[in-house]
Structure formats: C-alpha cells, structure tokens
Amino acid sequence: MNAITALLNTDFGNPDALYDYNLENYFYDKEYWKKIVTEPAYFILGRKGTGKSAIYNWIKNREPEKAMVISNLSFKSFPFQKLLKLSDDDFSRPNQYQSIWKYIILSEFAKQIVLDENNKKTSYYNELYEFVEFKFGKNLRDLHSKITTHTKKTELGLQYKGLGPKTNSESTIQLDDGFENISEINDRLEELILDNLNESQRPYLIQFDQLDDNYTLYIDSKKYFESLISLFKVIYSLNSTILGLNKNSKIIAYLRSDIFNQFSSHDPDSAKFDYHTYKLNWTIINKNDWHNPALLQLMNVRIENSIKELKGTGSFNYIFNKKFIKLRENGRPIEPFKYMIHRTFHRPRDLVQFCIKIKEQADNLNKLDFETINAAEKEYSTWLIDELKNEISPIIPSTDTLFSLLRTMGTEPFTSGFFKKKYFDTGNKNINKSPEALLRYLYELGIISNISFGKNGAGIYSIIRNDKSRFDPKMKAVLHSGLIKGLYTY
Secondary structure (H helix, E strand, C coil): CCHHHHHHCCCCCCCCHHHCCCHHHHCCCCCHHHHHHHCCCCEEEECCCCCHHHHHHHHHHCHHHHCCEEEEEECCCCCHHHHCCCCCCCCCCCCCCHHHHHHHHHHHHHHHHHHCCCCCCCCCHHHHHHHHHHHHCCCCCCHHHHHHHHEEEECCEEEECCCCCCCCCHHHHHHHHCCCEHHHHHHHHHHHHHHHHHHHCCCEEEEEECHHHHHHHHCCCHHHHHHHHHHHHHHHHHHHHHHCCCCCCEEEEEEEHHHHCCHHHHCHHHHHHHHHEEECCCCCCCHHHHCCCHHHHHHHHHHHHHCHHHCCCCHHHHHCCHHHHCCEECCEECCHHHHHHCCCCCCHHHHHHHHHHHHHHHHHHCCCCHHHHHHHHHHHHHHHHHHHHHHHCCCCCCHHHHHHHHHCCCCCCECHHHHHHHHHHCCCCCCCCCHHHHHHHHHHHCCEEEEEEECCEEEEECCCCCCCCCCCCCCEEEECCCCHHHHCCC
8 A cells, every 4th residue: 555545544533632533543652551550640740732632532541441330520511600609618719629529529420339240248238329319310411511501699698599409308307408508518428438438448530621611701800710720620639538448449630731731820729730740741761762662653553543554664754754744853863753743732632633634635635745744734824823822812812913923923033132133123013021921821821932042052941841931031032943934824
C-alpha cells in the first residue's frame, strides 16, 4: 500500500476525545490505570487537548474487566449557577460549598452500593437502600444535577427534599425526617458509607469531568473558584479517610491545569493538593526524547488500527516519508514528525487535527508532498488560533484585537521594547492588560517563547517544555510557529 492510500484510509479520530466513539480501539495507554486509579492520585491536571476526557472515558470502560463500580459525573450541562447559590454559611470562604459537594459525593457512593449486585448486604445496607429510594426514587441518573436543582438554602441551612416514595421504616426516619438539613444528613451518610466500604472492601470509583465547561461564564466569579476549591477539599478529605479503610475506592477530579494554577490566589491551603495530582505531559524536550516519543506512538496506534498491514512498521514515518515529502525548516531538511510537533503545543489534540487537515488536502490535491503539508498547515494554524480564542476570551474578550497585535510582531524574534511600542502604536484599548502583563500571559499560554542565541545556535525557553518556567523580559521573544500561517491568513 502506498503512503497516500494509507493516509486516506486512516481514521485519526475526533480531536475532541469526549466525542470520539471509536477511541477504545486506538487508545494509547501510558499505564493510566496504575498511575491514576491504583496510586494515590486524586486530581488529574492537563491543558486543553492533553487527553483528560479520553482517560476519563477509558477508565469508565474498564469497569467490567476490573470488576469495579465506576460513576462518571459529567458537568457539561450542570446547573453551576444554582450550585453557586448553595453556600453553607457555617463555613468560611473559600470552603462554603463543601456541604453540597459532600452530599453529592456521598449520595453517589450510596447509589453505587445499593446498585452493586456483588456487594455483600452489610448491616448498613438497608438504611442506605431506603435513603436512596426515598431521596431519589427509581431514576438514579445524574444525581449530581438533581441534588443541585432540588436543594434550597434556608435560614436553617441547606435543605434537600426527597423525590422518591415515603415509607414508614425506622431507618427512613433516621435519614430523612430526623435529618432534613444536608449537613446533618452528611454526618450520618458518611458514617454509613465508610462503615460499608470498610466491611465490604468492594471497589468504587467516582470521576468528575468537564468541571471547566463553565469556566468562560464564571472567570470573574470568585464563587466559581471557591466552589472548585471546596470540591477538591472534600475529595482530598474523603479520599484520605477512605484510604485507611478501603484501598480499592476513591474519588477523582479532572481539571484544566490553568484553572488549577489559579487556586493558590484564592486559597494558599490549596498547595496541599500537589502531592495527589497527576499531570498529563506529552512534552518532547531533549534530543533523547525524540526517539519514539509517546505522541509518535499514539499516532502509530491510530494508523495501525486502520491499516493492519502497517502494524509494527513505524507507520507514521511510513506515511509521512521524509524522502518524498521533503520539508524544510530554517533552510534545513526536517522530518515531518518534528516539523508537525514544532507547530503544536505538544498535545494529542493538535497532532490529530494536523493529520486530519493533511488527509483532507491529500484527498483534494491527490498527492502527499511539502505542498500538501503547507496547504494543510494553513488550515491547521487557523484552527489552532480559534482553539486559543476559546481559552483566551474569558481573560481578554477582544481576541480579534489581540491577534491583530500579534500579527504586527512578524516572524522574527522581538524585544519587550518592540512589543510595547507596537502595543501603544496600534491603540489596543480593548486589551485589558498592560503590555508587561500581556507578555507574561502570552508566555503562560505558549503563544510566545523566550529565545537566546549562542555558539550552539538558538535556545528556546517555553512553558510548553517546562510548566514552571516564566517569561524573561530581558530576553528576546518569538511567536509560536504553529500560529504564523494562521495569523497571516486570518
């Protein structure tokens, strides 16, 4: 099979893993079950496009083989506006949402225990069963949304009204009539669940994803950040307790790293989360990292799932053959994989999207050479800018003004002084940041990098390569190469 035929017959998948229904067939596993489920990782962090939702779905799909009860709680269509009104005044900020989050988590555990056919009927089972039946009825889907919708804040605290049938059993009286207040229900419910987890030793997992889907709406809301911090504190506290009773059960939250990094400005105590975080990192840094990197393996798996004949052949390099494509960068020949990676943020989503654009152009032009790649790069670069707009718009609403400014920077390295001059010359009143603050922000997004020149050539310093690095205004800066063609076709 020739390269172009193999390319056109490859399913690279959906760049958004949440909607990639074929993902199970070509998921690239970096020992995620061990690193996330087995080890004490509570918080899975990564930038957009690094695979959080892919892992979230993949772990859920392991439910039968691992004999584990797994709940995936999606917050894509969650009533966050309602939750932000459910603060518990018994807690000081930023902890005031712990009661509602705890109730959501404990109720989900109660549901898991009640529906678990392999769970031994412990002495605590009947009370949990009647709690679930009375509070939620027969429809147990999306409890996290139902709880939020049906909880009210009153002078007596947070109150939840049950949706299920009323019974007269003694256990129902314990968990309903006697404890209408959520904080009081939580005390009894936590006791029951912890005792059940300890006695049964059954494995239960609760996963939170898409918590950042509401970020654009609430970027200026302290309450939004305080609600997430409250959730993380509840997860941290409950997991710490559960770990001592049942090593097979836990709660996990997935969140964008840029949102998590803002926690410290709202609550210094959030530094304690660091030990229990797992950071998704696909970055290729050193020369040795270019030898069969994870991103290349990921693409090989996707190609070989479609083209069985290419299995074990280094399928990506078979299709994107350096000798035939003949790409150049800075006047020198370069391997297609390196060329493409240099134009990404080292994220699976970027590379998948680039390959999809190349496939489209190869189909249109009926060839696969450097002209095909260049045509695809224009489409990919425009997509990357749109992707960044979505990330930037909560901070800088006038993204068109920002990218117009970036276009004036050109393709060569520039000084901070040059940037400031362009900033003021072009009258960027719609950008609500000083030029100094804007440079730091652009660096944090990977839109610009620092660059220095020495005897061995240029040295690049980027947040993409080191998430702890910071912009140095004394050094020159350069635009990320993945944006260049998009800026000039934009």
